[in-house]
Amino acid sequence: MRSDDQTFIEQLESLSRSQNGALIREQLSDERPEDLADALVRLDLDEGLVVLKSLDAEQAGYILVELPTETARAYIRELPDTTLAHYLDILPMDDALDLREELGPERFDALLEIIPAEDALEIRRLMEYPEDAVGRIMTEQFFEVSPDTTMAEVLKDIRLSSEEKYETVNDIYVLDQHSHLLGVFSLRRAIRALPDQKAGELMNQEPVTCEAFELAEEAARRMARYGFYALPVLDRRGRMVGLFTGDDAQTVIREEDTEDVLKMGAVSGDAEAYLSLSVWQLVKRRVPWLLGLFVAESLTGNVLRYYGQGGDDLHMNPLAFFIPLLIGAGGNSGSQVTTTITRALALGEVRPTDWWRVTRREIATALISGTILGVVGFLRAFVNVPILGWGAPLDLSLVVGAALPAIIIWSTSVGSLLPITAKRFGLDPAVMSAPFISTFVDATGLIIYFEIAKHVLGHLGT
Amino acid sequence: MRSDDQTFIEQLESLSRSQNGALIREQLSDERPEDLADALVRLDLDEGLVVLKSLDAEQAGYILVELPTETARAYIRELPDTTLAHYLDILPMDDALDLREELGPERFDALLEIIPAEDALEIRRLMEYPEDAVGRIMTEQFFEVSPDTTMAEVLKDIRLSSEEKYETVNDIYVLDQHSHLLGVFSLRRAIRALPDQKAGELMNQEPVTCEAFELAEEAARRMARYGFYALPVLDRRGRMVGLFTGDDAQTVIREEDTEDVLKMGAVSGDAEAYLSLSVWQLVKRRVPWLLGLFVAESLTGNVLRYYGQGGDDLHMNPLAFFIPLLIGAGGNSGSQVTTTITRALALGEVRPTDWWRVTRREIATALISGTILGVVGFLRAFVNVPILGWGAPLDLSLVVGAALPAIIIWSTSVGSLLPITAKRFGLDPAVMSAPFISTFVDATGLIIYFEIAKHVLGHLGT
Numbered sequence: 051m052r053s054d055d056q057t058f059i060e061q062l063e064s065l066s067r068s069q070n071g072a073l074i075r076e077q078l079s080d081e082r083p084e085d086l087a088d089a090l091v092r093l094d095l096d097e098g099l100v101v102l103k104s105l106d107a108e109q110a111g112y113i114l115v116e117l118p119t120e121t122a123r124a125y126i127r128e129l130p131d132t133t134l135a136h137y138l139d140i141l142p143m144d145d146a147l148d149l150r151e152e153l154g155p156e157r158f159d160a161l162l163e164i165i166p167a168e169d170a171l172e173i174r175r176l177m178e179y180p181e182d183a184v185g186r187i188m189t190e191q192f193f194e195v196s197p198d199t200t201m202a203e204v205l206k207d208i209r210l211s212s213e214e215k216y217e218t219v220n221d222i223y224v225l226d227q228h229s230h231l232l233g234v235f236s237l238r239r240a241i242r243a244l245p246d247q248k249a250g251e252l253m254n255q256e257p258v259t260c261e262a263f264e265l266a267e268e269a270a271r272r273m274a275r276y277g278f279y280a281l282p283v284l285d286r287r288g289r290m291v292g293l294f295t296g297d298d299a300q301t302v303i304r305e306e307d308t309e310d311v312l313k314m315g316a317v318s319g320d321a322e323a324y325l326s327l328s329v330w331q332l333v334k335r336r337v338p339w340l341l342g343l344f345v346a347e348s349l350t351g352n353v354l355r356y357y358g359q360g361g362d363d364l365h366m367n368p369l370a371f372f373i374p375l376l377i378g379a380g381g382n383s384g385s386q387v388t389t390t391i392t393r394a395l396a397l398g399e400v401r402p403t404d405w406w407r408v409t410r411r412e413i414a415t416a417l418i419s420g421t422i423l424g425v426v427g428f429l430r431a432f433v434n435v436p437i438l439g440w441g442a443p444l445d446l447s448l449v450v451g452a453a454l455p456a457i458i459i460w461s462t463s464v465g466s467l468l469p470i471t472a473k474r475f476g477l478d479p480a481v482m483s484a485p486f487i488s489t490f491v492d493a494t495g496l497i498i499y500f501e502i503a504k505h506v507l508g509h510l511g512t
Numbered sequence: 513m514r515s516d517d518q519t520f521i522e523q524l525e526s527l528s529r530s531q532n533g534a535l536i537r538e539q540l541s542d543e544r545p546e547d548l549a550d551a552l553v554r555l556d557l558d559e560g561l562v563v564l565k566s567l568d569a570e571q572a573g574y575i576l577v578e579l580p581t582e583t584a585r586a587y588i589r590e591l592p593d594t595t596l597a598h599y600l601d602i603l604p605m606d607d608a609l610d611l612r613e614e615l616g617p618e619r620f621d622a623l624l625e626i627i628p629a630e631d632a633l634e635i636r637r638l639m640e641y642p643e644d645a646v647g648r649i650m651t652e653q654f655f656e657v658s659p660d661t662t663m664a665e666v667l668k669d670i671r672l673s674s675e676e677k678y679e680t681v682n683d684i685y686v687l688d689q690h691s692h693l694l695g696v697f698s699l700r701r702a703i704r705a706l707p708d709q710k711a712g713e714l715m716n717q718e719p720v721t722c723e724a725f726e727l728a729e730e731a732a733r734r735m736a737r738y739g740f741y742a743l744p745v746l747d748r749r750g751r752m753v754g755l756f757t758g759d760d761a762q763t764v765i766r767e768e769d770t771e772d773v774l775k776m777g778a779v780s781g782d783a784e785a786y787l788s789l790s791v792w793q794l795v796k797r798r799v800p801w802l803l804g805l806f807v808a809e810s811l812t813g814n815v816l817r818y819y820g821q822g823g824d825d826l827h828m829n830p831l832a833f834f835i836p837l838l839i840g841a842g843g844n845s846g847s848q849v850t851t852t853i854t855r856a857l858a859l860g861e862v863r864p865t866d867w868w869r870v871t872r873r874e875i876a877t878a879l880i881s882g883t884i885l886g887v888v889g890f891l892r893a894f895v896n897v898p899i900l901g902w903g904a905p906l907d908l909s910l911v912v913g914a915a916l917p918a919i920i921i922w923s924t925s926v927g928s929l930l931p932i933t934a935k936r937f938g939l940d941p942a943v944m945s946a947p948f949i950s951t952f953v954d955a956t957g958l959i960i961y962f963e964i965a966k967h968v969l970g971h972l973g974t
Binding site for chain 2: 271276352381389392504
């Protein structure tokens with residue numbers, strides 16, 4: 051990450067406003083695609099398009115690869131075929147499917163005609179593998195020799211091999227005539243060996259491998275466990291069909307970890323960069339869980355009603371029946387946000403300077419999900435139908451329906467701003483844990499509930 | 513991970529019982545250290561010691577490196593100097609400090625005398641860097657050339673270099689006479705270049721770098737972001753002092769992610785493998801947070817008392833004041849456990865076959881933390897001193913004090929068994945999220961509370 055990222059964003063914005071293609075190309079041609087992608091996520095779509103269209107098509111392709119899927123999709127709709135062809139030629143296979151979905155199969159097939167035929171064939175082959183399988187993200191480019199190849203021949207082959215192939219050569223794979231993997235040795239080893247030594251003598255005969263149909267996450271964890279930078283990929287008959295490289299494995303692990311973290315905070319969906327998601331996408335990732343937990347939590351209300359409706363020591367004010375529901379909804383929405391933001395901060399997807407970008411979309415998200423839960427909560431309290439509702443008085447039901455959005459907006463604001471503020475002051479944002487936010491929101495949320503109750507119940511009368 | 517890990521553990525157990533050193537050495541000499549370490553974590557200390565002492569000292573050293581810190585520490589106390597010297601010679605610097613702490617400075621210095629002098633010096637140098645800094649985990653072994661070295665000379669140097677040095681050679685670093693980093697090129701590139709081409713012409717002049725005093729996590733994330741397998745490490749004056757390799761970077765990221773996940777679940781402490789921690793260590797990682805959140809949550813009780821003690825519409829049974837406290841404690845302890853176990857399952861540290869190893873230690877942990885919270889909860893309810901306590905009646909205080917450990921034991925059991933069961937049936941354990949467990953425990957926890965209340969309050973009389 052550039053240390054001057056905020057300045058860089060502003061530079062891009064003003065370049066974009068200049069609409070001067072030649073200037074843009076000249077100023078940005080030496081920038082790394084990762085840095086440009088990072089800034090483009092923070093630009094408006096129109097501004098970003100000016101930049102991408104001004105750049106050399108190859109550079110634009112490399113930037114598209116680095117963009118989060120959702121942002122890339124938005125740009126893809128607007129970019130010319132030359133840029134898309136460059137992109138298609140280098141993108142990971144996961145993204146190829148997204149691209150096809152976005153462009154439609156016809157335009158996608160047309161693009162495949164533009165790129166080198168061999169690459170187009172590889173794309174078609176790899177797209178056949180199931181999602182999340184190693185085969186989908188492996189490369190078919192690896193360096194193979196037969197067991198009786200001498201080291202002198204190996205080095206000569208490397209000198210003569212295609213640019214693409216030699217990109218992956220840190221290890222050399224020894225295959226028999228039926229493509230079965232016999233062993234592996236490193237390029238370093240080849241250099242240090244005697245020129246007439248044979249691959250079969252030099253190789254390590256028990257390489258750690260993975261299978262094309264295996265879950266990519268499992269293969270990636272195995273690679274990390276043994277400290278390798280690539281694993282050979284075998285088909286079901288033990289033939290080597292590709293190479294699972296370390297940087298792809300790291301991406302898989304990072305995304306799986308992100309998805310796990312989000313799931314543990316009750317947020318569903320793929321590991322998408324936070325800033326690339328729209329408010330509507332944020333709502334879709336959170337509201338189903340919030341609603342599900344809300345329904346489950348209302349069981350707690352049933353328990354309270356069961357014990358608290360008698361006339362004995364356990365008798366309770368019906369106001370109490372809704373307490374777990376309200377603090378549960380506040381705690382859950384707070385957990386969702388703090389989990390999302392803390393992870394995005396850890397990955398560097400969000401930085402403290404993004405606080406307004408975050409707050410803006412979180413408040414909009416909370417307004418929508420708060421309204422949905424408020425309506426459901428009101429109905430749940432008011433409707434007098436067994437199982438569906440509790441038939442509470444209108445005034446109490448209104449209190450519940452009004453308290454829910456208020457508590458959710460409050461807990462969402464707390465859950466997004468506390469981790470960012472912690473990071474801003476050099477603290478570890480992860481200490482603003484889900485339980486911490488929940489606890490904090492519990493007490494304050496109840497104040498909101500009772501203040502609303504005091505005014506509404508006092509005036510409407512029970 | 514071996515597919516037959518449970519069988520492998522049993523094989524180790526029976527080998528250990530045989531006490532036959534020669535047999536153990538023969539049977540295990542070809543196993544990977546990662547697999548042996550994985551099994552040793554699950555063996556009793558005595559059994560594991562028999563294995564480690566039987567193996568060749570060098571192999572034992574490699575296994576110690578792969579063991580989680582806490583397990584390694586336990587073995588270190590019992591192992592002979594020859595094994596420890598092999599271990600010291602290859603361990604990451606973080607572990608060197610643990611080793612010194614465990615052995616005491618004198619025995620540690622004695623060990624440094626046994627290993628090669630150059631390695632001992634490197635260890636002493638790197639131990640000077642601050643914790644979590646790149647300098648602490650970099651290697652000082654890298655391949656450097658001057659800008660006017662020809663490729664023919666580079667390849668000759670690689671052939672003649674020491675075994676240790678050539679282990680790291682995928683990239684070759686170009687340094688000026690004052691050790692300032694000028695550029696980098698890959699070994700592949702060197703092979704494909706003309707023999708009389710010079711390093712200075714070939715190199716990439718803008719390598720991504722890191723600094724020795726920089727946080728290792730930041731450097732590791734940068735390495736991952738740009739998809740590199742190593743970063744050159746510079747001192748404050750721009751001189752290259754070491755290499756931060758990709759496998760060390762991955763370990764850093766994995767550990768930082770684990771610590772973040774645990775923190776987000778309100779568990780403190782380093783990223784230690786779950787099974788290597790004792791019950792007492794689990795208690796230490798969780799109870800401070802549980803207690804802190806308990807105190808914070810009792811503010812919610814204050815809010816309830818404030819609004820609920822009047823005689824108006826808001827009046828409440830004092831029994832209700834403790835509801836947020838009880839469901840909070842249940843939810844928090846459930847979150848702690850489910851977060852810990854889900855992460856351990858994702859990393860493969862815990863497998864479904866470990867369910868009894870997990871349940872055993874979780875119930876013991878819950879007994880201890882439940883008792884502590886029960887006592888604190890009873891005092892908090894009963895003591896009639898402003899700020900410290902609420903002066904509730906004895907019977908109600910007893911109900912709170914008894915419900916807390918019961919709820920905590922219940923939520924801990926649910927929080928540990930549900931993710932393991934999910935994994936066992938091929939589901940993603942992460943869907944047993946903290947909010948899910950909390951919600952589930954809320955309703956059931958209240959049943960526990962009211963059942964205890966019904967019996968105690970009924971009999972003691974308020």
